[in-house]
Amino acid sequence: MKILFSPTSPYVRKCLVAAHELGLADRIQLLPSNAHPVQRDPEIIRNNPLGKVPTFFTDDGQVLYDSRVICEYLDNLAGGTLFPAPGARRWETLTLQSLGDGILDAGLIARYEDVARPQPLRWPEWRAGQLDKAETSLAHLNARPALLEGRVDIGAIAVACALWYLDLRFEDLRWRERHPAVAKWFASFGERPSMRAAWAI
Amino acid sequence: MKILFSPTSPYVRKCLVAAHELGLADRIQLLPSNAHPVQRDPEIIRNNPLGKVPTFFTDDGQVLYDSRVICEYLDNLAGGTLFPAPGARRWETLTLQSLGDGILDAGLIARYEDVARPQPLRWPEWRAGQLDKAETSLAHLNARPALLEGRVDIGAIAVACALWYLDLRFEDLRWRERHPAVAKWFASFGERPSMRAAWAI
Numbered sequence: 001m002k003i004l005f006s007p008t009s010p011y012v013r014k015c016l017v018a019a020h021e022l023g024l025a026d027r028i029q030l031l032p033s034n035a036h037p038v039q040r041d042p043e044i045i046r047n048n049p050l051g052k053v054p055t056f057f058t059d060d061g062q063v064l065y066d067s068r069v070i071c072e073y074l075d076n077l078a079g080g081t082l083f084p085a086p087g088a089r090r091w092e093t094l095t096l097q098s099l100g101d102g103i104l105d106a107g108l109i110a111r112y113e114d115v116a117r118p119q120p121l122r123w124p125e126w127r128a129g130q131l132d133k134a135e136t137s138l139a140h141l142n143a144r145p146a147l148l149e150g151r152v153d154i155g156a157i158a159v160a161c162a163l164w165y166l167d168l169r170f171e172d173l174r175w176r177e178r179h180p181a182v183a184k185w186f187a188s189f190g191e192r193p194s195m196r197a198a199w200a201i
Numbered sequence: 202m203k204i205l206f207s208p209t210s211p212y213v214r215k216c217l218v219a220a221h222e223l224g225l226a227d228r229i230q231l232l233p234s235n236a237h238p239v240q241r242d243p244e245i246i247r248n249n250p251l252g253k254v255p256t257f258f259t260d261d262g263q264v265l266y267d268s269r270v271i272c273e274y275l276d277n278l279a280g281g282t283l284f285p286a287p288g289a290r291r292w293e294t295l296t297l298q299s300l301g302d303g304i305l306d307a308g309l310i311a312r313y314e315d316v317a318r319p320q321p322l323r324w325p326e327w328r329a330g331q332l333d334k335a336e337t338s339l340a341h342l343n344a345r346p347a348l349l350e351g352r353v354d355i356g357a358i359a360v361a362c363a364l365w366y367l368d369l370r371f372e373d374l375r376w377r378e379r380h381p382a383v384a385k386w387f388a389s390f391g392e393r394p395s396m397r398a399a400w401a402i
Binding site for chain 1: 238239240250261265270273274277292295300304307310317319321322330331333334338
């Protein structure tokens with residue numbers, strides 16, 4: 001199996017953490033790429049017309065994207081439990097994944113505002129609105145510590161990758177000061193071998 | 202069941218088309234809302250901290266988001282076939298959904314550039330890069346007419362909602378001229394009762 005990746009893509013990280021949890025990481029070859037929303041990479045587009053990473057190649061020739069599809073494929077391949085069977089637990093887990101991915105989407109949009117867009121064209125209220133999505137989402141999680149506690153599934157992985165990305169790009173947010181229950185959970189979840197292995201790329 | 206909606210949200214449309222296909226539309230109450238990325242709606246945030254629509258309420262009290270989770274929930278509730286069982290067909294269908302959703306994400310970002318951002322802060326290359334994602338995606342589909350033909354699942358619905366949104370917001374793209382196979386497919390799929398019913402809101 002192969003994956004088009006970039007080392008700072010949080011969605012690639014999410015796939016690699018899932019692969020580690022499932023014992024599949026050694027079977028996935030990493031193919032470097034140059035995803036960018038303005039200078040689009042024709043090498044990626046040839047396989048994924050959206051031009052985004054992660055883009056994944058199965059051993060029997062399917063091309064899969066985005067991270068949600070790749071992670072569910074890997075879970076199914078390994079007979080894992082990152083995606084619960086249909087029922088209330090599945091919908092809760094998938095909604096938690098949407099929350100983590102939503103924080104990431106907002107963070108990426110704010111990041112593009114900070115570094116891709118020419119300085120005179122930046123709009124502070126837009127950036128603030130995006131980062132406020134992260135803020136209200138962390139407040140939501142902080143008020144519900146039972147939602148994350150003890151959980152090892154695609155919901156927890158998505159939230160953990162979102163927190164990793166906030167630390168990477170928005171250290172100034174100092175989110176731990178306002179959301180101590182989330183900070184406590186992440187201090188523990190972040191020590192999982194899957195998380196440490198994927199972080200080391 | 203209830204759904205927080207706005208009439209021009211393509212992701213809400215996607216959920217409503219799925220609900221119609223599954224015979225569930227009459228059981229879903231539409232709750233108006235005011236989603237906006239800068240002036241964020243506290244009424245939505247109370248239920249979905251990302252502040253986005255669609256946000257969905259099941260009859261047994263779960264709050265679900267985003268559209269992928271809501272559509273899969275509805276499919277499972279109705280015993281439908283919009284989401285195939287695990288296997289190659291499922292991964293193909295989910296990747297097609299990612300493609301449709303990716304076109305929509307790009308279209309929404311271009312739309313915010315056009316109408317939400319103050320005029321002096323707009324960046325034409327950014328908008329062009331987003332709309333090029335739609336262009337390369339439609340070229341990909343146009344070269345593979347068998348991928349869409351005869352398909353009634355969440356992949357087809359996602360692509361159809363993306364095309365609907367391009368027509369709504371970017372008529373000037375005139376995508377049909379360059380992608381006639383996609384245009385032919387959409388002329389037919391768009392006549393399905395599910396599509397016409399959801400369109401009529």
